[in-house]
Amino acid sequence: MFPKKLQQKLNDRNDDNSLRELGTFNNLIDFSSNDYLGFSKSKNIYTKAHDFLIDNEVEQNGATGSRLLSGSHKLYSVLENTLSAFHNSDSALVYNSGYDANLGIFSSVPQRGDVILYDEHIHASIRDGITMSNAKSYKFKHNDLKDLDAILKRVQNDSEIYIATESVFSMDGDSPDLVALVNLCKAYNAYLIVDEAHAVGIFGKNGKGLIQELGLEKQIFARIITFGKAMGCHGASILGSKQLKDYLVNFSRSFIYTTALSPHSIATILFAYEELLVTKTIKKLRQNILFFKAEINKLKLQDYFINSDSSIQCCIISGNDKVKAIAQRFQQKGFDVKAILSPTVPKEQERLRFCLHAYNSEKEITAILTLLEICI
Ligand SMILES: Cc1ncc(COP(=O)(O)O)c(C=O)c1O
Numbered sequence: 600m601f602p603k604k605l606q607q608k609l610n611d612r613n614d615d616n617s618l619r620e621l622g623t624f625n626n627l628i629d630f631s632s633n634d635y636l637g638f639s640k641s642k643n644i645y646t647k648a649h650d651f652l653i654d655n656e657v658e659q660n661g662a663t664g665s666r667l668l669s670g671s672h673k674l675y676s677v678l679e680n681t682l683s684a685f686h687n688s689d690s691a692l693v694y695n696s697g698y699d700a701n702l703g704i705f706s707s708v709p710q711r712g713d714v715i716l717y718d719e720h721i722h723a724s725i726r727d728g729i730t731m732s733n734a735k736s737y738k739f740k741h742n743d744l745k746d747l748d749a750i751l752k753r754v755q756n757d758s759e760i761y762i763a764t765e766s767v768f769s770m771d772g773d774s775p776d777l778v779a780l781v782n783l784c785k786a787y788n789a790y791l792i793v794d795e796a797h798a799v800g801i802f803g804k805n806g807k808g809l810i811q812e813l814g815l816e817k818q819i820f821a822r823i824i825t826f827g828k829a830m831g832c833h834g835a836s837i838l839g840s841k842q843l844k845d846y847l848v849n850f851s852r853s854f855i856y857t858t859a860l861s862p863h864s865i866a867t868i869l870f871a872y873e874e875l876l877v878t879k880t881i882k883k884l885r886q887n888i889l890f891f892k893a894e895i896n897k898l899k900l901q902d903y904f905i906n907s908d909s910s911i912q913c914c915i916i917s918g919n920d921k922v923k924a925i926a927q928r929f930q931q932k933g934f935d936v937k938a939i940l941s942p943t944v945p946k947e948q949e950r951l952r953f954c955l956h957a958y959n960s961e962k963e964i965t966a967i968l969t970l971l972e973i974c975i
Contacts, residue, residue: 615919615941616919616920616923616940617919617940617941617942625930625935627930627933627934627935628933628934628935628959628963629935629954629956629958629959630929630934630935630936630953630954630955630956630959630963630967631935631936631937631952631954632935632954632956633797633827633828633829633954634828634829634831634956635800635801635828635829635884635910635954635955635956635957636800636806636829636830636831636878636880636881636884636956636957637831637880637956637957637958638800638829638830638831638832638871638874638880639831639832640831641831641871641874643870643874644831644867644870644871644874645867647870647873648863648866648867648869648870649863649866651866651869651870652862652863652866657672657673657674657862657866659672659861659862660861660863661858661861662858662859662860662861662862663858664858664859665855665856665857665858665859666848666854666855666859667848667855670858670859671859672859672862672865674862674865674866674869675693675859675865677865677869678691678693678865678868678869679691679692679693679836681869681872682824682836682838682872683838685805685807685872685875686807686808686811686816686822686824686838687807687811687816687817688816688822688838688839689839689840689841690838690839690840690841690843690844691836691837691838691844692836692837692844692847692848692854693834693835693836693860693865694834694835694836694837694853694854695833695834695835695853695857695858695859695860696825696827696833696834696835697724697794697796697823697825697827697835698724698727699835699853699854699857700724700823700825700835700836700837700853701722701724701725701727701728701794701823702724702727702728702731702853703728703837703847703851703852703853703854704728704792704821704823704837704847704851705725705727705728705729705731705732705763705792706728706729706731706732706851706852706853707732707846707847707850707851707852708732708761708821708843708846708847709729709732709733709734709759709761710733710734710758710759711733711734712734712757712758713734713735713757713758713759713760713761714734714735714736714737714754714757714759714760714761715729715732715734715735715736715737715760715761715762715763716736716737716738716739716747716750716751716754716760716761716762716763716789717729717736717737717738717739717762717763717764718738718739718741718742718763718764718765718768718775719738719739719740719741720741720765720768720770720771721738721763721764721765721794722765722769722794722796725763725794729763734761735754735757737750737754741768741771742773742774742775742776744775744776744779744780744783747762747780747783748783751783751787751789755787759790760787760788760789760790761789761790761791761792761820762780762784762789762790762791762792763792763794764780764791764792764793764794765793765794765795765796765797766793766794766795766797766798766802766808766809766810767795767796767797767798767801767802767809767907767909767911768797768911769796769797769911770911770913770939770943770944770950770952771905771907771911771913772797772905772907772909772910772911772912772913772952773905773906773907773909774798774809774907774908774909777793777809777810777813777815778813778815781815781818781819784818785818790820790821791818791819791820792819792820792821792822792823793810793819793821793822793823794822794823795808795809795810795822795823795824795825796823796824796825796828796835797828797829797909797910797911798810798909799824799825799828799829799830800828800829800830800875800881801829801881801884801885801909801910802909805875805876805881806829806875806881808822808824810822816838819839820839820843821837821838821839821843822837822838822839823835823836823837823838824836824838826868826871829910830868830871830872831871832864832867832868832871833860833864833867834860834864834865834868880957880958881957883957883958884910884955884956884957887910887955887956887957887959887961887964888908888909888910888912888955890961890964891912891953891955891964891968892908892912894964894965894968895912895968898968898969898971898972900914900968900971900972900975903915903916903975905950910954910955910956911952911953911954911955912952912953912954912955913939913950913951913952913953914950914951914953914971914975915948915949915950916938916949916950916951916975917946917947917948917949918947918949919938919940919941919949921949922938922939922940922949922950922951923938923940925938925951925971925974925975926938926951928970928974929951929967929970929974932970934963934966934967934970936951936952936953936967937951937952938950938951938952939951939952951971953967
């Protein structure tokens, strides 16, 4: 027995060639994961975290409860102090995932009568948080500050205004003009919240993120950083003022009502941060991004791509059927390249999303782009 309406929804997805299915692990050349620096497979980080736990007698598998009950084990404060210092923030509050962090801040901070303005391409976790909030919300055109300005003019009498964006968009790889955005927020006394999930580990000194590369960290209400992407671990943190941290500890339900991360997870994040200070992989990743962009130009493919300086490079190929067929061709040739289908992105904006890593070779990059030239 299964509800008819749900079956119909699955059938619709199937008819649209957009039914999602879980893949299995493959041995293809990785142009798809978020493991930009290869940290998820770093033996050094793994061994250091393991030895640290044993040396400090933290031999405990799970956290045993929520942070507010029994789960706030001693490594949490070590990590949150490390994060505040590294990211030049007054405070840091660790969440179990980026999804939880976005749900937690957007559902609890904007109040009834407030307004949230968000980029139309914002991540699903932010949308879900906004849906749970009592504030009104309006979207603005992607990275379009003129459109945002026009909306700000209309809403400026509302009590508080929050603006949500990403420093690197997860499905586009591009970035807003953050300096201009900060100035716009100042002009309207709006609070800016920036998701740095795909910027940490890639931009800024030692991978501190795009906000710190631009020196804007003190002008932003909150930053969301995640550990499941370039850091190769799991979890996330909200960076902001001490009052914001106090508020979230008291009112953010995705922080309060969940079991905390285990000591092992926290130790792994700590040693991933230590690795950022010495790794040569950030430089290699940046070289690969430049090489990829130069190759696109050489092959005259640049018009198909969304302009991006990040490790996410997207080639627009309209239609679920077409983009899926091309992605399959890449997979048959040994490359793990993923098609991003509608409804994840708008219809006709379907795309191949190439995620670049420090461990991709120039030979591999040339090979995928040569294949792309043949396919499109
Ligand atoms: C921009 C952005 N924010 C938040 C998240 C969620 O992070 P996590 O995977 O840690 O839940 C993602 C990951 O998909 C993302 O791309």
